[in-house]
Amino acid sequence: MTDQSLNPEDNTAAQAVLVETPFQRFVSEYADNKIAVVSLVVLVAIVVLAILAPWITPQNPYDLAQVSIMDAAQPPGTEAFDGYTMWLGSDGAGRDLYSAILYGIRISLMVGLASGLIALIIGTAIGLVAAYAGGRVDTLIMRAVDLQLSFPAALIALMLVAALGRGIDKIIIALVVAQWAYYARTVRATALVESAKEYVEAARCLGLSHGRVIFKHVLPNCLAPLIVIGTVQTASAIALESTLSFLGVGLRQTEPSLGVLISSGREYIISGRYWISIFPGIALLLTIVSINLVGDQLRDVLNPRLKK
Amino acid sequence: MTVLSVENLQTHFFTRAGVIKAVDGVDFKLDRGEVMGLVGESGSGKSVTGFSILGLVDQPGRVAGGSIRFHGEDLVGKSEEQLRKLRGGKIAMIFQDPMMTLNPVLRIDTQMIEAIKAHENVSKREAWERARDGLGAVGIPSPEERLRAYPHQLSGGMRQRVAIAIAFLNNPDLIVADEPTTALDVTIQAQIIHVAQKMCHERGAAMIWITHDLAVVAGLANRISVMYAGRVVEQGDTDDVIDNPRHPYTVGLLGSVPSANRRGEPLMQIPGMTPNMLNLPTGCAFQARCSRASDACKQAPVPSGEGHLVRCFHPYERVSA
Numbered sequence: 001m002t003d004q005s006l007n008p009e010d011n012t013a014a015q016a017v018l019v020e021t022p023f024q025r026f027v028s029e030y031a032d033n034k035i036a037v038v039s040l041v042v043l044v045a046i047v048v049l050a051i052l053a054p055w056i057t058p059q060n061p062y063d064l065a066q067v068s069i070m071d072a073a074q075p076p077g078t079e080a081f082d083g084y085t086m087w088l089g090s091d092g093a094g095r096d097l098y099s100a101i102l103y104g105i106r107i108s109l110m111v112g113l114a115s116g117l118i119a120l121i122i123g124t125a126i127g128l129v130a131a132y133a134g135g136r137v138d139t140l141i142m143r144a145v146d147l148q149l150s151f152p153a154a155l156i157a158l159m160l161v162a163a164l165g166r167g168i169d170k171i172i173i174a175l176v177v178a179q180w181a182y183y184a185r186t187v188r189a190t191a192l193v194e195s196a197k198e199y200v201e202a203a204r205c206l207g208l209s210h211g212r213v214i215f216k217h218v219l220p221n222c223l224a225p226l227i228v229i230g231t232v233q234t235a236s237a238i239a240l241e242s243t244l245s246f247l248g249v250g251l252r253q254t255e256p257s258l259g260v261l262i263s264s265g266r267e268y269i270i271s272g273r274y275w276i277s278i279f280p281g282i283a284l285l286l287t288i289v290s291i292n293l294v295g296d297q298l299r300d301v302l303n304p305r306l307k308k
Numbered sequence: 309m310t311v312l313s314v315e316n317l318q319t320h321f322f323t324r325a326g327v328i329k330a331v332d333g334v335d336f337k338l339d340r341g342e343v344m345g346l347v348g349e350s351g352s353g354k355s356v357t358g359f360s361i362l363g364l365v366d367q368p369g370r371v372a373g374g375s376i377r378f379h380g381e382d383l384v385g386k387s388e389e390q391l392r393k394l395r396g397g398k399i400a401m402i403f404q405d406p407m408m409t410l411n412p413v414l415r416i417d418t419q420m421i422e423a424i425k426a427h428e429n430v431s432k433r434e435a436w437e438r439a440r441d442g443l444g445a446v447g448i449p450s451p452e453e454r455l456r457a458y459p460h461q462l463s464g465g466m467r468q469r470v471a472i473a474i475a476f477l478n479n480p481d482l483i484v485a486d487e488p489t490t491a492l493d494v495t496i497q498a499q500i501i502h503v504a505q506k507m508c509h510e511r512g513a514a515m516i517w518i519t520h521d522l523a524v525v526a527g528l529a530n531r532i533s534v535m536y537a538g539r540v541v542e543q544g545d546t547d548d549v550i551d552n553p554r555h556p557y558t559v560g561l562l563g564s565v566p567s568a569n570r571r572g573e574p575l576m577q578i579p580g581m582t583p584n585m586l587n588l589p590t591g592c593a594f595q596a597r598c599s600r601a602s603d604a605c606k607q608a609p610v611p612s613g614e615g616h617l618v619r620c621f622h623p624y625e626r627v628s629a
Contacts, residue, residue, distance in 0.1 A: 198404075198408035198409045199409050199410055199411045199412070201409075204364060205400070206396035206400075206426060207392045207394070209426075212422070216422070217411050217414070221413055
């Protein structure tokens with residue numbers, strides 16, 4: 001035996017060799033659940049279709065020149081005035097439903113993601129400050145959060161949209177106001193746990209500024225629950241937008257989100273023209289359910305307490 | 309050259325139940341390159357002393373009196389910003405649990421570069437090179453590779469080496485080490501003590517080594533301060549204190565360490581428990597557990613002795629050398 005092999009540092013060096021990267025482990029754990037994989041595939045397909053909508057749809061439903069009233073409320077499979085086949089039928093304004101749905105998903109996803117992201121940023125910042133500052137600041141912020149969460153999100157959004165008026169920007173503002181508190185509460189809870197850990201104290205002992213400690217050290221450790229709540233809240237933002245649009249206070253008829261399409265088909269459904277409401281409804285259902293299932297699986301994978 | 313001189317330091321916690329005098333009149337001096345062992349039981353105020361020096365005593369505690377002179381400048385009453393510049397710069401800290409003191413989601417290089425750049429305006433490349441050299445200096449093999457690792461990929465001893473490297477990154481004059489070997493295996497403990505000692509000798513930094521383990525400081529420290537209930541009860545050169553303990557508490561501490569030449573004999577125990585810090589007895593805090601206590605102990609003893617201080621009315625006599 002040589003002196004070299006007695007050196008304990010050799011062992012530790014060997015231990016540190018990587019078997020798989022954390023990302024590879026994450027992927028293989030995610031793939032354990034087949035339903036989650038299918039959901040992810042469906043979600044990706046929906047997103048791709050929505051992004052490619054202008055190139056793969058026969059009609060631009062926003063362009064009034066392309067929409068013909070002659071095609072109004074035609075059943076699935078009818079040939080349109082312009083010569084293409086309307087596989088999913090058309091709505092009361094003569095829009096091809098297949099095109100309208102893809103454009104509708106675009107709007108719904110855009111509204112959901114934008115409001116989700118803005119609410120996440122605002123809520124996270126507020127939650128982190130509350131947890132790190134503690135004391136009166138914390139109490140004040142968290143009572144505001146409690147107050148807000150005691151009202152249903154739909155009610156708050158409804159009141160705001162009623163006050164602000166219609167339009168995409170106003171809907172996004174309303175959704176952000178309705179949802180930031182969920183992020184703030186989650187982040188605060190996680191950040192409180194993290195702040196008590198020694199590495200935060202150690203970071204302060206290095207002479208780092210408060211901002212650096214909060215955003216560089218505490219925030220990255222709060223990401224797992226943030227990702228999970230972010231997916232779930234995005235799905236709920238999409239549902240909320242559809243609800244508002246369905247109730248007629250959300251988006252205008254000229255910007256047909258899925259909710260607007262479903263709402264516009266309501267008056268036809270009694271006369272048997274089911275497709276105007278049903279097909280956008282199915283699209284909405286698939287979108288929300290797939291996002292939620294993906295979020296569930298993310299929660300299971302990212303939460304160490306649920307690990308087998 | 310005196311690096312740090314702490315005089316009559318008092319750090320109190322103002323809780324609803326009353327004032328807890330966690331540190332109540334601590335004095336010591338540290339010269340360049342000197343290592344002082346700060347020994348005591350849990351709750352004796354040794355860690356709070358360390359945090360007081362760094363100005364990191366959490367609410368509801370604060371330094372209520374005394375002075376902490378670092379290179380002659382009093383740190384008590386300095387602004388948060390001034391203290392922040394000293395922390396991690398001229399005064400660094402090493403913590404107990406290396407599993408907890410490194411941020412789990414940041415790579416070693418990120419954390420080390422950040423520590424340098426918080427105090428000096430250097431390029432990232434330069435900071436990286438210093439981080440690499442720092443890891444090399446504490447005996448970490450292939451430091452370039454280790455820099456790219458996350459903390460969970462390193463062993464406990466390795467992480468404590470990284471923590472020591474981080475503490476020495478900005479060439480501090482003073483290191484406060486809060487039980488840095490308590491969470492480690494005995495074999496790793498010896499290595500870490502060796503590394504810390506070597507770094508102090510090479511860089512000329514003074515170090516306060518906080519521990520409850522007399523055996524650890526015996527081989528490491530130049531001087532020992534024994535703390536009990538917020539006060540230093542005995543202070544002197546390491547050999548002197550170990551060979552000639554004078555305070556009954558120090559005698560008890562030394563007696564409760566198992567040793568080879570007393571094999572088979574029952575270990576000595578200090579009867580009773582540490583006193584409730586909210587309700588300290590008047591006079592000597594150790595009187596209830598002390599075999600030598602008398603009525604005189606109802607008065608607070610003051611430190612006495614030349615060089616080897618003891619805070620007791622009935623100290624053990626010096627064994628003449």
